Amino acid sequence: MNRKFLIPLGVFAVLFAFLLVGLGLNPREVPSPLIGKPAPAFVRNQLHAPDKTMGTADMKGQVWLLNVWASWCVACREEHPLLVQLGKAKVVPLVGLNYKDEPTDGKRWLAQHGDPYTVSVVDRDGAVGLDFGVYGVPETFVIDKAGVIRYKQIGPVTVEALEKKILPLVRELQKS
Amino acid sequence: MTHRSTISTLAAAFAVALALAVPPAFATDAAPTEKDPVAQARAVKLSETLRCLVCQNQTIADSNAELAVDLRRQVREQIAAGRSDDEIITYMTDRYGDFVLYRPPVKATTILLWGGPLLLLAIGAFALVRIMRERRSVPEAPPLTPEERARAEALLAAPSRKDPA
Numbered sequence: 001m002n003r004k005f006l007i008p009l010g011v012f013a014v015l016f017a018f019l020l021v022g023l024g025l026n027p028r029e030v031p032s033p034l035i036g037k038p039a040p041a042f043v044r045n046q047l048h049a050p051d052k053t054m055g056t057a058d059m060k061g062q063v064w065l066l067n068v069w070a071s072w073c074v075a076c077r078e079e080h081p082l083l084v085q086l087g088k089a090k091v092v093p094l095v096g097l098n099y100k101d102e103p104t105d106g107k108r109w110l111a112q113h114g115d116p117y118t119v120s121v122v123d124r125d126g127a128v129g130l131d132f133g134v135y136g137v138p139e140t141f142v143i144d145k146a147g148v149i150r151y152k153q154i155g156p157v158t159v160e161a162l163e164k165k166i167l168p169l170v171r172e173l174q175k176s
Numbered sequence: 177m178t179h180r181s182t183i184s185t186l187a188a189a190f191a192v193a194l195a196l197a198v199p200p201a202f203a204t205d206a207a208p209t210e211k212d213p214v215a216q217a218r219a220v221k222l223s224e225t226l227r228c229l230v231c232q233n234q235t236i237a238d239s240n241a242e243l244a245v246d247l248r249r250q251v252r253e254q255i256a257a258g259r260s261d262d263e264i265i266t267y268m269t270d271r272y273g274d275f276v277l278y279r280p281p282v283k284a285t286t287i288l289l290w291g292g293p294l295l296l297l298a299i300g301a302f303a304l305v306r307i308m309r310e311r312r313s314v315p316e317a318p319p320l321t322p323e324e325r326a327r328a329e330a331l332l333a334a335p336s337r338k339d340p341a
Contacts, residue, residue: 030229033273100242126246133271135229135243 032133032152039066039141039149040131047098047106047120054095054121056147063173064093065166066141067117067157068129070101071109073137079156080113086162087116092170096120099129099137142166144173219252222261226251226268227276235278 034040043055067083069076087094096117098106103122110120123129132141142151151169153161223237228244236244236251247268254264268276280286320328 027232030275031273033270130246130250130271133273135272 028136029154030135032149034133034149035152037149038147039143040128042121042123042128042131044097044121044123044128047096047103047110047122050103050122054119059093059095059143060147061145062093063145063170064095064118064143065170066095066097066132066143068097068099068132068134068137068139068141070099070137071105072101073099075156076138077113079138079158080116082157082159082162083116084114085116087114087118091167092174093118097123097128099123099134100126140166142169142173145176215252215255218261219248219255222251222255222264223248225265225278227278229272229276 039056041056043053043057046052046054069080083094086092094117096119098120100123103124106120106122110117121128126134132139136154138156140153140157141149144150150173151165153166157166220237224235226236226247228234228236228239228241228247230241230243231239234244236247238244250267251264254267259267265277274280274286280289282290
């Protein structure tokens with residue numbers, strides 16, 4: 001029996017498989033080359049105490065989260081209640097990077113929506129964000145005791161991401 | 177003016193307006209390289225090789241997204257600071273990965289991307305040659321046996337009854 005008719009069918013099946021996998025990918029999620037590399041060092045003024053600074057060196061020896069946010073960022077409102085809960089739980093220090101924002105706007109926004117951050121720092125010109133390869137706000141980084149970036153959440157932190165990825169990773173890193 | 181020509185005039189006017197309304201984004205940035213035409217040309221050229229990560233199918237030279245504006249400023253500042261093109265490209269890929277390059281580098285992970293079209297071309301050419309060979313070698317009819325030949329000649333020699341002539 002001539003099986004030649006199966007060739008186009010096979011080609012179609014391969015194409016179909018590729019397209020099916022492609023549907024599940026998110027083109028907005030660009031893998032960061034910074035995962036597994038030391039977090040770029042920064043020292044910036046604190047949002048609530050402009051005369052004090054805070055930097056990566058202050059966090060050495062502990063696992064911490066860096067959340068990049070702004071008052072003009074709509075998606076930040078989506079993740080914020082979750083961050084407030086996380087802040088209350090006090091399982092991990094949460095540093096807020098107020099990215100390309102007016103400090104007065106940032107402070108007002110936190111007063112209005114709640115302030116989950118252990119400390120907030122001001123990145124008015126976005127230079128710290130650039131060093132961290134931030135291209136969309138919000139973004140959240142998990143940084144280990146040695147100051148190495150272990151995970152990057154692009155877009156709002158979701159319950160799923162927090163429970164399945166971020167918190168288990170934080171607990172594991174805290175043990176080591 | 178007929179209805180149809182009104183529409184085509186409108187369409188033409190719209191096309192012209194669209195072309196005028198989209199000036200190159202670069203013209204609007206004030207930055208350190210503006211007075212130096214050589215540096216300016218370098219900045220434009222580099223910016224055309226870098227992808228804007230927000231509007232992913234535009235270069236940072238084309239895009240007016242805030243990130244693209246920032247990255248263009250970075251390019252200009254670094255040129256003004258005397259960095260080489262390679263150093264600036266490395267600066268970008270260190271932060272954003274190869275995705276920031278419009279022309280991905282040839283390496284183990286991108287070999288399928290670069291080699292894939294050639295591979296497909298080779299498969300296509302192979303299939304084409306095979307199909308053409310198959311068509312050319314249609315088997316000829318087996319030669320007639322002497323009996324068959326005699327019968328055929330007899331048939332051809334006999335006057336046809338249906339022949340009108």
